[in-house]
Amino acid sequence: MMQGNSLPLDRCPHCNVAKPHLIAAAGTTTTDDRGLAERFWRLYNCTICGGATMAVCPADKNPYGNSVHLEITNIWPAPQQVDEAVPERARSFLEQAISSIHAPAGAVMLTASSVDAMLKEKGLKQGNLYKRIDAAAEQHLITAEMALWAHEVRLDANDQRHADEDAVMPNEADASRAIEFATALAQFLFVLPARVAQGRGQR
Numbered sequence: 001m002m003q004g005n006s007l008p009l010d011r012c013p014h015c016n017v018a019k020p021h022l023i024a025a026a027g028t029t030t031t032d033d034r035g036l037a038e039r040f041w042r043l044y045n046c047t048i049c050g051g052a053t054m055a056v057c058p059a060d061k062n063p064y065g066n067s068v069h070l071e072i073t074n075i076w077p078a079p080q081q082v083d084e085a086v087p088e089r090a091r092s093f094l095e096q097a098i099s100s101i102h103a104p105a106g107a108v109m110l111t112a113s114s115v116d117a118m119l120k121e122k123g124l125k126q127g128n129l130y131k132r133i134d135a136a137a138e139q140h141l142i143t144a145e146m147a148l149w150a151h152e153v154r155l156d157a158n159d160q161r162h163a164d165e166d167a168v169m170p171n172e173a174d175a176s177r178a179i180e181f182a183t184a185l186a187q188f189l190f191v192l193p194a195r196v197a198q199g200r201g202q203r
Contacts, residue, residue, distance in 0.1 A: 007044040007055060013077040014051025016101050021047040029059060053077065080179075085194035086186045090117035094182050097175070105160040107175035111182045112157030115150055118182075118189055129154050146185065153178045 005024045012020035022044040031038045038059040043052055057072045080098050082091045093114035097107045112129065119132040122141055126132075133154065137147035156170060156178060170178075 007042075007053060007075075009053075009075075009079055011079055011099065012046045012049060012051060013053055013075070013079045014046060015049035016080075016099060017046070017048045018099070022053060023047060025052070082183070083186065083191045083194075085191045087117065087121045087190065090114045090121060090186065093117055094179070094186065097179055097182070101172055101175050101179065104170040104172050104175040108153070108170050108178050109157045109160050111175070111178040112153050114182045115153060115185060118185060122189060142185070142188065146181075146188070149181050150185070153181055 007022035007024075009020060009022060011018055012022065025043045025045045027040065027042040029038060029040050039056050040059045041054060041056045043054050045052055054076045055072045056074050082094050082098070084091075086094070091114075093110050097110035097114060100107045100110065116129045116132065119129075119136055119141075122136070124132040124135050124139075124141075126135075130151070133142075133147050133150045136142045136150075137144055142150070156174065160170065
């Protein structure tokens with residue numbers, strides 16, 4: 001994507017609203033200490049949540065000596081994405097959870113579904129999610145600490161699924177923590193092994 005007066009992201013990195021209106025607010029050009037490596041930096045504001053996102057691209061000169069802004073190379077904060085190495089069903093649940101973080105109860109339940117799908121992908125298909133988490137720890141697919149965190153996500157999802165009147169409704173911070181765990185689990189079970197296999201295959 002090219003630098004422009006708006007930043008065409010699918011979702012705002014802050015509020016996750018779809019097709020956000022990210023408007024350019026400020027920009028500057030920098031070089032290194034030798035006057036080389038010219039880069040153009042621009043700050044964009046989300047008109048929904050007010051969050052600021054920064055993008056950078058290299059700058060080049062056209063035949064008239066004017067700077068030409070090229071393809072964006074980095075964005076901060078980067079939009080949250082689920083790695084392609086994560087199996088499709090688990091990835092879909094997690095992507096939906098990220099997209100619906102503004103509806104925390106639904107996001108927590110979707111996250112638990114993603115965790116369940118990941119464990120099933122590893123062959124743990126007997127019983128319920130409680131038993132699958134314990135089986136994953138017993139088989140050393142996950143650590144004991146990860147199993148405890150997975151049970152927290154499971155219990156939070158159960159509270160919402162069964163409409164427990166005594167349970168506190170989750171907020172966005174609770175949903176973010178659940179998504180953080182599912183993302184870490186996906187990295188541990190699928191993304192890192194895929195990268196290791198790819199790295200060894202390139203030797």
